[in-house]
Amino acid sequence: MSDTKNPVDHTLTVAPTKTLSLKRPVESGIVRQSFSHGRTKAVVVEKVKRRTVTGEAHPPQRESAPPAATPAPVPASTARAQPAAPARPSPGAQRSSSGVILRSLTDEERDARSRALSGAREREIEERKRAEIEAKAREEREAAEAIERAAAEERKREEDVRRAQDAETKRRSEQEAKRRLAGGEPAPAPPPSARAASPLRKDQSPQSVAPAAAPATPAAARPAAVEDEEAKRIIRRPGMPTKVIVPRPVKGAEQKSRGRLTVASATGEEDERTRSIAAFRRRTQRLKGHVSETKEKLAREVILPETITIQELANRMSERGVDVIKLMMKQGQMAKITDVIDADTAQLIAEELGHTVKRVSESDVEEGLFDTSDVDENLSPRPSVVTIMGHVDHGKTSLLDAIRHANVVSGEAGGITQHIGAYQIVAPGGAKVTFIDTPGHAAFTAMRARGAKVTDIVVLVVAADDGVMPQTAEAIAHARAANVPIIVAINKIDKPDAKPERVRSELLQYEVQVESLGGETLEVEVSATKNINLDKLLDLIALQAELLDLKADPTRPAEGTVIEARLDKGRGPVATVLVQRGTLRPGDIIVGGSQWGRVRALLDDQGEVTPEASPSTPVEVLGFSGSPEAGDRVAVVESEARAREITEYRERQKRDKAAARGNLARGSLADMMSQLKTAGRKEIPLVVKGDVQGSVEAILATLEKLNTEEVAARVIHAGVGGITESDVTLAEASGAMVIGFNVRAHKEARALAEQSGLEIRYYNIIYNLVDDVKAVMSGMLSPTLREEMLGNAEILEVFTISKVGKVAGCRVTDGTVQRGANVRLIRDNVVVHEGKLSTLKRFKDEVKDVVAGQECGMAFENYQDMRAGDVIECYRIEEIQRSL
Numbered sequence: 001m002s003d004t005k006n007p008v009d010h011t012l013t014v015a016p017t018k019t020l021s022l023k024r025p026v027e028s029g030i031v032r033q034s035f036s037h038g039r040t041k042a043v044v045v046e047k048v049k050r051r052t053v054t055g056e057a058h059p060p061q062r063e064s065a066p067p068a069a070t071p072a073p074v075p076a077s078t079a080r081a082q083p084a085a086p087a088r089p090s091p092g093a094q095r096s097s098s099g100v101i102l103r104s105l106t107d108e109e110r111d112a113r114s115r116a117l118s119g120a121r122e123r124e125i126e127e128r129k130r131a132e133i134e135a136k137a138r139e140e141r142e143a144a145e146a147i148e149r150a151a152a153e154e155r156k157r158e159e160d161v162r163r164a165q166d167a168e169t170k171r172r173s174e175q176e177a178k179r180r181l182a183g184g185e186p187a188p189a190p191p192p193s194a195r196a197a198s199p200l201r202k203d204q205s206p207q208s209v210a211p212a213a214a215p216a217t218p219a220a221a222r223p224a225a226v227e228d229e230e231a232k233r234i235i236r237r238p239g240m241p242t243k244v245i246v247p248r249p250v251k252g253a254e255q256k257s258r259g260r261l262t263v264a265s266a267t268g269e270e271d272e273r274t275r276s277i278a279a280f281r282r283r284t285q286r287l288k289g290h291v292s293e294t295k296e297k298l299a300r301e302v303i304l305p306e307t308i309t310i311q312e313l314a315n316r317m318s319e320r321g322v323d324v325i326k327l328m329m330k331q332g333q334m335a336k337i338t339d340v341i342d343a344d345t346a347q348l349i350a351e352e353l354g355h356t357v358k359r360v361s362e363s364d365v366e367e368g369l370f371d372t373s374d375v376d377e378n379l380s381p382r383p384s385v386v387t388i389m390g391h392v393d394h395g396k397t398s399l400l401d402a403i404r405h406a407n408v409v410s411g412e413a414g415g416i417t418q419h420i421g422a423y424q425i426v427a428p429g430g431a432k433v434t435f436i437d438t439p440g441h442a443a444f445t446a447m448r449a450r451g452a453k454v455t456d457i458v459v460l461v462v463a464a465d466d467g468v469m470p471q472t473a474e475a476i477a478h479a480r481a482a483n484v485p486i487i488v489a490i491n492k493i494d495k496p497d498a499k500p501e502r503v504r505s506e507l508l509q510y511e512v513q514v515e516s517l518g519g520e521t522l523e524v525e526v527s528a529t530k531n532i533n534l535d536k537l538l539d540l541i542a543l544q545a546e547l548l549d550l551k552a553d554p555t556r557p558a559e560g561t562v563i564e565a566r567l568d569k570g571r572g573p574v575a576t577v578l579v580q581r582g583t584l585r586p587g588d589i590i591v592g593g594s595q596w597g598r599v600r601a602l603l604d605d606q607g608e609v610t611p612e613a614s615p616s617t618p619v620e621v622l623g624f625s626g627s628p629e630a631g632d633r634v635a636v637v638e639s640e641a642r643a644r645e646i647t648e649y650r651e652r653q654k655r656d657k658a659a660a661r662g663n664l665a666r667g668s669l670a671d672m673m674s675q676l677k678t679a680g681r682k683e684i685p686l687v688v689k690g691d692v693q694g695s696v697e698a699i700l701a702t703l704e705k706l707n708t709e710e711v712a713a714r715v716i717h718a719g720v721g722g723i724t725e726s727d728v729t730l731a732e733a734s735g736a737m738v739i740g741f742n743v744r745a746h747k748e749a750r751a752l753a754e755q756s757g758l759e760i761r762y763y764n765i766i767y768n769l770v771d772d773v774k775a776v777m778s779g780m781l782s783p784t785l786r787e788e789m790l791g792n793a794e795i796l797e798v799f800t801i802s803k804v805g806k807v808a809g810c811r812v813t814d815g816t817v818q819r820g821a822n823v824r825l826i827r828d829n830v831v832v833h834e835g836k837l838s839t840l841k842r843f844k845d846e847v848k849d850v851v852a853g854q855e856c857g858m859a860f861e862n863y864q865d866m867r868a869g870d871v872i873e874c875y876r877i878e879e880i881q882r883s884l
Helices: 107-183 192-196 225-229 265-266 276-287 310-317 321-330 341-350 364-365 396-404 442-451 470-482 500-510 534-548 640-662 669-679 693-706 723-736 747-756 766-779
Strands: 026-034 040-048 093-095 101-103 232-233 241-247 301-304 305-308 338-340 356-359 384-390 421-426 432-437 457-463 486-491 520-525 559-568 571-581 589-590 595-603 617-624 634-635 682-692 710-722 737-741 762-763 784-801 805-818 822-827 830-842 847-852 855-860 870-879
Touching: 093 784, 101 276, 101 847, 241 486, 265 762, 276 310, 301 341, 305 310, 305 341, 310 321, 310 341, 321 341, 338 341, 341 356, 341 589, 364 640, 384 396, 384 470, 384 534, 396 421, 396 432, 396 534, 421 559, 421 617, 432 534, 432 617, 442 470, 442 559, 457 534, 486 500, 486 534, 520 534, 559 693, 559 710, 589 617, 589 640, 595 640, 634 640, 682 766, 693 737, 693 766, 710 723, 710 766, 723 737, 737 766, 762 766, 784 855, 805 870, 822 855, 830 847
Parallel strands: 301 356, 384 432, 384 457, 457 486, 486 520, 682 710, 682 737, 737 762
Antiparallel strands: 026 040, 093 101, 232 241, 305 338, 421 432, 559 571, 559 634, 571 617, 589 595, 589 634, 595 617, 784 805, 784 870, 805 847, 805 855, 822 830, 822 870, 830 855
């Protein structure tokens, strides 16, 4: 059997190279798609149906395409096997024309194929009927559309004829009116044709009025059904029933079709227009009167910084910026959306709009950095911190050296302490004690104040041979301000002129009553050089610490205070930190003032590397990005980002304060008057470099006290470390003097200073530095002018001498009159002239001076108006140099 290509013949054949199968039936139809703005499109869709065959499974079969005519029934003989070949065939097999032996079909397979063929024929018959119905409907629709187009063209022709008749009638009426007006005759009535062509009245319709001269049109003979069909407009909405609208008659040309003109709409078939979903929604809103559902307003929590723009405020409230500006205009404020407002105004606006406000500030970055509470379960005893305070040269450092068995005094320049030091010792009882040594000079007030802030106990050292001095009283005030107990150590009792009782009585003036006089303040008489009662002093310290019950939490992040800071050439910034809470370890990220860093190493007071620093332990910290200021608090933070955020905020605050101090243009009236006074004063510019931060701070404070209204020391730059090239360049540009305290200039800076002729002054004692600066400032002061009276003379007669002028004949009444001295001419007790005496003669000779009781002749420089009876007062001005 062979497979033929005849679409009518549906005989099953078996090809040697193809699988026996039946083709699936295909259903085709037209689906209309709807788009926005009433656009539609017809799409032909084909659907392949799947056939479900019940019963036993059979091999896949191929279905042929549905033919145009009903196929003839397939004879049963064609589906059976061919006659057997002469060879021995196997049971149930048949041989094809090509010689291939094929298996014969079973009864079940033949029944299944028969059922499949009959089902296919039934489907083909149904599809054919459906296609015929669709073709008939299409023809009817095309006929209706053709009638509709013809009616539209007829209406257009009628309208053109009517317009032409109206124009002709109007033209004739105008010509007739002109002619009547020219000849004076009344205008005639319009002809019947004109009346017939006049516009329609309200009670007339286009079909009831026909032009008289218009020819008969086929539109009058149209069937009523066609007119009704073309007057109707069908509207189909998605999900809504079909609605038919009869349009009102429209004058003029044919109404333009709505919608966008595209290539598809221009070339495609003219389909019925359907309304889009958007148009349906708009119509619904119009019918409801634009009543939209009001959404519930959400109340938000608005975070407000110190300043914020209006746009940012509107964004945080989820409001329109226009609404915020309208609200501000109602309150009488004209603003733009980019204007910056303060937090108070922003809070009023947010609360007016129904939101809640949370105020924040830039200082919130430091929140939780210090002073967080400790856990009571983790508290453990800590060593006491003892600060040694007192007047200069009362033996504070010597006493501490005797306790520590060290010799710090030998390393101090001039025998005085100019640095603040921190040490830790082990008392005889086994307890650790941390000592802080403070300078006693008047310039180091800030150091003593810092020592009193971080201490637990103050040991007030008073020399028995010197008594209570000004810095002793200052130390008492610092201890009381810090609210710490005082232990009085009366030193130098080994000297012959020592008077301990004098010290006790003088302390009563400052309300310090020792125990021997019935008070509560502990006291002890010691000698640093003879090691007298040092163990008793340590016992008193241990007793006082036991009463205070000092405890701290070593498990929390470390907190402390910078005791001193310096810049080391080999190690960089080095800060002496007293750890007060927690434990500090290498690798921690720390923040101190406006500097931060990661701890690289920890060194104890002996210079040895230590693995950690527990509470009340002084250590030197390496790793800061710059030298922090003495007195800054140090804390460990969790990340570098937080450390940068805190230091940037503090640096910004420092710049703002410096700018506020330097900008006096918008200050108060008192500031303006002070600026006017200081505008003409002389200044000595200085560049100060010191070894540690505390020394620089003390120098600046001392120089600030030397300033007066006439002369002042202006520090251009102050820092820690050696003198660099930039310092020399800055001093050369500003004409400043470079001062180095316990530091030296670098080699390059020294060469640059020699090249530019700039002097660098080195000091290691603060007394000498202050004295030299004071001397320079004193030399800049203007001298004081003092007037010294010489004598008086009375004019007896005035003579006029040629080539000389007027000469006054006088008698010296008291004192002495000298040539070249300053004189005043007094007339009726009123000074009329001040000048110098140019001529002094005794008879005809020039003399140097004339004593009282003698007569002489006098002449003034550049003055001739002298009269008899005037008094001449002679005096001399003396200049006296001032000093600070």
